[in-house]
Amino acid sequence: MSDTRAAPQVVRYSERLRVPWWWWPPGLGLAALIAVEVNMGVRSLPDWVPYAVLLPVAAVVLVWFGRTEVRVVSGTGPDQETELWVGDAHLPVSVISRSAEVPRSAKSAALGRQLDPAAYVVHRAWVGPMVLVVLDDPDDPTPYWLISSRHPERVLAALRS
Structure with a gap:
């Protein structure tokens, strides 16, 4: 069984x-x-x-x-790794090459001309700052994730720990 x-x-x-x-x-x-x-x-x-x-x-x-949830979850098993969940989408931390906070003042530039059309974006206008997560995965055409978060420093700390 x-x-x-x-x-x-x-x-x-x-x-x-x-x-x-x-x-x-x-x-x-x-x-x-x-x-x-x-x-x-x-x-x-x-x-x-x-x-x-x-x-x-x-x-x-x-x-x-307000149904979207941002989570950083880690498994406790030997082969479980930490993942970033945004709504139903998830991303293993092992494919993240770098990450940074996008302050409210730089949000319009990040979502405007600088935005890559292949990026995964979860933007909520009522949430000021965002988190930028750059991917290094040859199997995924998505260059980065751009996610709204009220506390991007906490998300980044959870991803790095």
Whole structure:
């Protein structure tokens, strides 16, 4: 009988790229405003229906915007290596040749003319700095990963440890 249990992993760093708290009042306010408009325009509906539908929809959209997670995970087995996970994509640390922080001031240049079209980019506009991870993998055409992170120094420290 084979053992199908997953090898235990140690999470060195984890961060969810949630929307800022101050997006919630305008998001829910806009949903309430649309509910008022629907309420005034469609008299056959009960008054509570537009609010019961649109407010949860706004909350789901705001949660969905912040669903991406950045993690650095290392296995505890002898053949397990450290990996960088961004959403569902993962990258072994062994193929990283170098990494650096991209400050908020250099973000537009990194995402503009300097951006390689083959790069893997996970950009969230509400997150200021980014992490640049340059790859050295002959089997992968992706030259680098460019990832939003609120704490790039922690991501880099977890990758290097």
